[in-house]
Structures are given as structure tokens and as C-alpha cells.
Amino acid sequence: MDDLLNQPPVCHQQDWSRIRDALRYLGRDLHRRSYGIDAQRRELLWAEMDACLKLADRIGATLPEMETWAD
Known part of the structure; x- marks a missing residue:
């Protein structure tokens, strides 16, 4: 089960x-x-935002075009 x-x-x-x-939405949010926060915390949020958007881009680059989806 652990496997x-x-x-x-x-x-x-x-x-x-x-x-x-969802990652893109999270990045925008x-x-x-x-x-609404101080500059130090803003940098942390922007770093997390960048990470979310980069991952969304990586996922998007691996997806075929929507028109070719069979299901």
C-alpha cells in the first residue's frame, strides 16, 4: 500500500x-x-508567483493543442 x-x-x-x-490563477492571486504587504514578504510572494508561473509554462509546453484531444 505504501508503494x-x-x-x-x-x-x-x-x-x-x-x-x-490553477497554477496560473494562483500566480495572479x-x-x-x-x-498589501511589506517589501520583504512581497519578494517571497513574487518568488512563489514566478515558480507557479514557470511550472504552469512547463506543463503547458508538454500539452498538445486542445483541438487534438480525443477525450
Whole structure:
């Protein structure tokens, strides 16, 4: 049973698309929130925002075009 927890989840293309979109949304939300805090914390939020957007871009680069999805 523990072996199952160590395995990456099996995701369909639509799942990866949702994950990508959620990361983009999170990045935008972090950017919006960053204006209400001090400069030191703002840098931390912007670093996290950048990480979310970079991961979203990496996921997006691996997804085929939406028109070719069969499911």
C-alpha cells in the first residue's frame, strides 16, 4: 500500500490542463495579494508567483493543442 503513495498520479490531458490553469490563477492571486504587504514578504510572494508561473509554462509546453484531444 505504501508503494502506491510513492507513485505519481496518473493524469489525463484535461487534468494537466486544469493543473496548469490553477497554477496560473494562483500566480495572479499571489501578485494581487503582494500589494498589501511589506517589501520583504512581497519578494517571497513574487518568488512563489514566478515558480507557479514557470511550472504552469512547463506543463503547458508538454500539452498538445486542445483541438487534438480525443477525450
